[in-house]
Amino acid sequence: MKYLNSGQLGEDLVAQWLQSTGWIILHRRFSSRWGEIDIIAQYDQGVGEVGEQGGNFSVSTQHSMLAFVEVKTRSSGSWDAGGRSAITPQKQAKIWRTAGMFLAQYPEKADYSCRFDVAIVYCQKISKNLTVVTATQEALATSSAAGYKLKLQEYILAAFDSSIDNG
Template sequence: MSNPGLQGEEVVAQWLQQQGARILHRRWRCRWGELDLVVQWGEELVFVEVKTRSAGNWDGNGLLALSSQKQAKLRSAAEFFLGESPQWCEAGCRFDVALVYYQPVGKSVEVAAIAPPVTYENHQFLIIDYLQDAFSG
């Protein structure tokens, strides 16, 4: 499979658009790191971190990978983004986290999902959780 992480981001971007969000940037990069998705949702600017994992992952489907250091990097990248995008400086901002699970098509593991599965290259991708305002402060 080419890149499950990129496909997970695509699945989340499509789902967010179905929810009424507008994707502004995908994989926006600066010296502080990368913002997976930058989204306008109503009047808010949302920075979405996508974690894509398969069975047997070690980090709680990606949630444990959001250490305080990772959160600080995301905050720094978001501040840099806002510095380069003054039109968003007055908007409310938040950080959301999308957890995506993927498995080979036909695998019998039942996973609770919040959206219908998406199939790509013989794998099923399921959004298993979407955490709004996942970290603040």
């Protein structure tokens, strides 16, 4: 339960941070037979012209970007470098295949630019008796919920190569 709770809280923090920077959250925990993607977000960079075609108005989406985000929530001093070493080539392949399933399910987004990001969130259980003051690296975002303090410590853009062999 602790693992699920802190993982969900980490995903919540990243989703809120993405929204605060202009991203639209399309899906949380998108699942396919290949695996799960924690967050799928869309960013529209200066949406192009609005034009009329055959009596219908259309908006250019050529500047839209999709981010498939893997969130790793860990306590400080975790064994796997804050979750970085948990993103193995096998995990990347699962995310890549699941992203392909998403794009097949939503073909209108198939022409968008796509990238695979990783968010590193540090999680610390809040102790009622905690009086120690520590210096820490500046976080991109922080929150406290359900007895935990969370910090979005690092957001890695295009964290792994999207040309993974699907074979």
